[in-house]
Amino acid sequence: MAVTLADVAARARVSAATVSRVLSGNYPVAESTRARVLRAVDELEYVVNGPASALAAATSDLVGVLVNDIADPFFGIIAGAVQAEMVTPAGESGRGGEKLAVICNTGGSPERELNYLTLLQRQRAAAVVLTGGAVEHPDHAAAVATKASRLAASGTRVVLCGRPPIEDATTLAFDNRGGARRLTEHLLTLGHRRIGYVAGPAERTTTRHRLEGHRAALAAAGVDQDAERLTVHGLYDRASGYDATLELLRRDRTLTAVVAANDTIALGVCAALRDQGLRIPEDVSVAGFDDLPFSADAVPALTTMRLPLHEAGARAGRLALGREPQPPGGVAMVRAELMARASTAPPRG
């Protein structure tokens, strides 16, 4: 039905082997035949059969990227950066040098995560990049580790981006704990003492680490007696931030600051505060995490920790392709940077 290698070979009056060599460009071929082959390819509009070559070569040009929520720009930015690394640098042997980044949306579901890993294993993916916080349930963690080892064993590179290291994988770990700690320290330095915290889902590594950093800062300043009561858990979305804030205000109307586990939550926090007639930052200062592009527009007074998502994604992509040297020990820490805007305020009164 479709044009095959053999058709091209016949037209170019060479063997299939030669055509294959021209196309993959990993073997010397006389310039004249090479030209003849390429012309035949063009004339016949030949397109390589991916599955066939993946089968024969025992490896495909797919790279899987797992994300928790593709509608969240946090993951969009990372995924986009990974994918951007997949295109061959200009000037290469133009033909088919690219990998195909497969972005898989797990929705944060452990089952779907494993499911996608299986799917990618089935596709004999060249690499898999797992992004974002991991679910901490022990069974699931073990299952993921097992799958990762199996993938690694079958030649698939495994890269983690934004979650704690596991064996057989290269890791770019985000400094969630340190970032959160410094964020809260910033508020403490401004004089805030009653600080609410809106956390993410309980069983996520990002949730736990950021909360730990926050608590550590409070403890160091000796103002952590109310920490438990001033923490509310929810999802990493706007609605949760909104609801959690109402709950926080119910528990303590005298809060002077609220820290959100990420910027999306922070937006909900701000909306709730506004609806309660509280001004930001005059009445309540708000801090977030990630510094997504719209954060500053949404709330000019928002203070956030900025993670270099684009760079992290790009690096993860290069690691997945084996284009960048492994970090020492297989683990690199990605630092977070404080974006304290001028309008962040000390507590009122």
Add this chain to the structure above:
Amino acid sequence: MAVTLADVAARARVSAATVSRVLSGNYPVAESTRARVLRAVDELEYVVNGPASALAAATSDLVGVLVNDIADPFFGIIAGAVQAEMVTPAGESGRGGEKLAVICNTGGSPERELNYLTLLQRQRAAAVVLTGGAVEHPDHAAAVATKASRLAASGTRVVLCGRPPIEDATTLAFDNRGGARRLTEHLLTLGHRRIGYVAGPAERTTTRHRLEGHRAALAAAGVDQDAERLTVHGLYDRASGYDATLELLRRDRTLTAVVAANDTIALGVCAALRDQGLRIPEDVSVAGFDDLPFSADAVPALTTMRLPLHEAGARAGRLALGREPQPPGGVAMVRAELMARASTAPPRG
């Protein structure tokens, strides 16, 4: 190296053919042997070789989703909805019924778009979903149409979501023109007469259609003499919205409203207005398009046209899988809904 069908067959004491039948579930197999096979599969932790089966069956379980900018939630929402349709409804023949959605980020580049279409053709994708506005350059349009036909000819379903129809593809066209028209009509009804417009890149269908709708509304109200001068083009991002707004104010400081070609631009517009000391909506009303989740938080006073992105994506996914009947004529129009918030204001003075 890896476990193969033959290994499973041997262990289950059946032929490879039988194992294949059990796994694909499209052929009667005795319950007893079926159980035996499945047990062998589990024991050996067998994972189907995707490329091999794609080669033999001449079709793969990949579905490509092309997006212009994966970091933009507009596309994230659509892509996520498409992907969500790929998982088999619970209760199905659990094993391997799922398709793998491949989200491809073109970055709005025509070359990359074609490139990805080739890549997907090479993978023998089961379907391809093209989302978002199309580039209008005639050569490129022709090239895309050709590729689409070729894909369709080789059994790949082609679905368009948010762009104008082409042959051999099923289309969900967004009502950009009508939506934009109604949006501007809303502002006119409030009494606005000097309305600025921040458009997207000139060669995009979405850009042109939305601008046409805006102009049509102005013309119908007889206030389009300044339309040309009050229109500034840019990219579909925040920075462009910011810069364009400064330019608009330079051209006419007495504007009472600004319409942005999408919500992301609208955020930049708002930021610029704020920085110029103008209040929203007291001094200048702002309207956007798409109503992304964060819009209302960012600017409570923002008026937008909401496109049902999630539903559109879900539907596109079902069309890609052949699970939903073709719309009559192969083209369905997706309506936009006006989200006029209470705080939208009539012009000052």
Add this chain to the structure above:
DNA sequence: TTGAAAGCGGTACCAT
């Protein structure tokens, strides 16, 4: 209901 065997379209080793 099950098995045998011929491909599917490349790849890569071995010759020439």
Add this chain to the structure above:
DNA sequence: ATGGTACCGCTTTCAA
């Protein structure tokens, strides 16, 4: 430098 040719692992007639 080029050709011949065994596979790669699964699907799918065709027979039994």
